[in-house]
Amino acid sequence: MSKEYETVIGLEVHVELATKTKIFCGCSTAFGGAPNTHTCPVCTGMPGSLPVLNKKVVEYAMAVGLATNCSITQYGKFDRKNYFYPDNPQNYQISQLYLPICRNGSVEIETSDGKKTIGIHEIHMEEDAGKLIHDEWEECSLVDYNRSGVPLIEIVSEPDMRSAQEVIAYLEKLRMMIQYLGVSDCKLNEGSMRADVNLSVREAGSIQLGTRTEMKNLNSFKAIARAIENEKNRQIDLLEEGKNIIQETRRWDDIKEYSYAMRSKEDAQDYRYFPEPDLVPLVISDAWIAKMKEGQPEFRTEKMERYKQQYGLPDYDAEIITGSKYLADFFEAATELCQKPKKVSNWLMGETMRLLKEREMEPEEIQFSPANLAKLIALTEEGSINSTVAKEVFEKIFDEDIDPDSYVKEHGLKTVNDEGELRSVIEQVLKENPKSVEDYRNGKEKAIGFLVGQTMKAMKGKANPGMVNQVLKELLAREVFG
């Protein structure tokens, strides 16, 4: 590469709002219903049906706007975006083009290069489309309109990001804020948060923007990072070869790690927006905005402070746990049950984080209940199981949400606190390992570690380690002098 290039990235983030009903009708938004069981004449676009706006959608959009320092549009409306596709039964999507509900906001991100402010161009409300399933046996597609009309907000950033690292930091910040607001669960893999990446490159130092492409189908942070790297290199290669970049929408294939253009040039992309005549204007008073501001929840900084004060958590713990609303909620629920905040924190920051990483999961994908972690902590606290067994049981809880009480009982994992039994086992171990015993006697204190291990093995890990140490030392001493 002869020249230096700069990557310029802006994001369009769609977030599915966690309302009970759709944006314009009283159909349920519950996930996983049988096809078309959550539909009505409004969300299937029947002639003569009329949409009525869900007030909660407006409030959720305002909440996100206020959290991202946007100004709220006090006189707003909806517009129709016209296009033909079977997932869209009305042949138009109700969206906001001219007067989006929020504008001119910003989000502060932090990367290894320091702090940076990313501008928010606008946030608008719109409806989701249905789901198309391609029939495996026949030349046809099947449409399920359960998602049709589910409320979305689209958060459009300014082209302020310069690297995949900044993009991920921005998305993580948005996701955390939105989860704290309780407005959406923001699961990338389930599509309740979707990010489209607009990317262009330009020679370093240039002020003019290059021709951009839009990348779709990015279902994880990793996919986003890979797609950005790939698209950046594709564009630079084109420029180096003296070719032009075509402004187009591309689809990312994360398995093959490449993207392809989604639409041909002949394909008309003229949405002929016009004001939605079926919906009346939306007027947001100062009083309503003030009420929404008051209702903003406890955000991360406040929560962090409270965890330190109320639960006595160290800075580091408070910071990690409040980094995800899910972890924070989980922490509070488990602490409420077992009254051991530091123990809960240790399990979350240690084993939970380790397993999440190992299984490539996000905190919101945690499947186990706070109750079972609380029970596990109670078992370790009362000395019923030792830490080795606890880790083993925890992995079962993590994967299958088993009840630790019955699991420990069924598998006979209870720590043996019977000193008589332990003594006879240790006596046997000492007899079988005269070399280690001698080493220990000759001042090689480390040899005791091996003997502890042998004892634990003989006890199938169920011994109380403190007691093992104590009895071992006692017997070793007696053999020397006795």
Next chain:
Amino acid sequence: MEDLEKKQQTNCKNSGNLISDETIEYVGILAKLDLSPEEKEQAKKDMGEMLDYIDKLNELDTAGVEPMSHVFPVNNVFREDVVTNGDDRENMLKNAPEVKNGSYQVPKTVEGERKDPCL
């Protein structure tokens, strides 16, 4: 408001009384209409007349008049976020051209040609 005017102006880039073959072809594609040569001629004439009418409206001096977004003097009509509709699939699917597995059956639609609403 400036933004709005600009967008509206670009929407009306074909204003004028003569509709070209290219324009009618383009509008036909957008509206998913397959027009015969006779129908195209008729549509060109109709559209020209519609634009003439709009030109007439444009003669009115609207300087200083706020554009309105709706003809009714009503705003903020809301629903509360309460589920009111149950499962009415059987009835809903009566509107489907074809039904399969509780879904609307449509001609095969390939992913690559997808026109995503969320642009």
